[in-house]
Amino acid sequence: MDNVMVISLTKPIKFGEELIDKLTLREPVARDFRELSATKPFAMMLDLAATLSGVPVSVIDQLCAADTMAVCDKVGGFLPASQTTGAI
Numbered sequence: 001m002d003n004v005m006v007i008s009l010t011k012p013i014k015f016g017e018e019l020i021d022k023l024t025l026r027e028p029v030a031r032d033f034r035e036l037s038a039t040k041p042f043a044m045m046l047d048l049a050a051t052l053s054g055v056p057v058s059v060i061d062q063l064c065a066a067d068t069m070a071v072c073d074k075v076g077g078f079l080p081a082s083q084t085t086g087a088i
Contacts, residue, residue, distance in 0.1 A: 003027035005074045011064045020059060023071065025052040028078055045072045052078075 005025045012021040032051050036044045049071045050057045063071060 003078075005077065007067070007070050007074055009063070009067045011067060013059050013062045015055070015059050020055065023049070023053040023055065025049065025071075025074055025078070026054075028052055042072070045075045049075050 004027065007023045007025070009021050009023065012019050014020075028048065028051075032048060036047060038044060046060050046068070047057065050060045052075065053060075060071070
């Protein structure tokens, strides 16, 4: 993988017989954005995290608050800064 981000979870998630203690997010590509809704940006970030890490949304939904914020921060790191308008 070219550009990945690894997030160590402060509270691991039990998924079936597996204990997930980290998420590895791959760099997004255009197709990852097709199904996302910009009307709910927080949900969009969490959905994108599930897609990029390859885990079901049900795993992402179990993240504690601190891990949720860390995931959103890392996913946001893949996104370019928005363009400014007007004079700087």
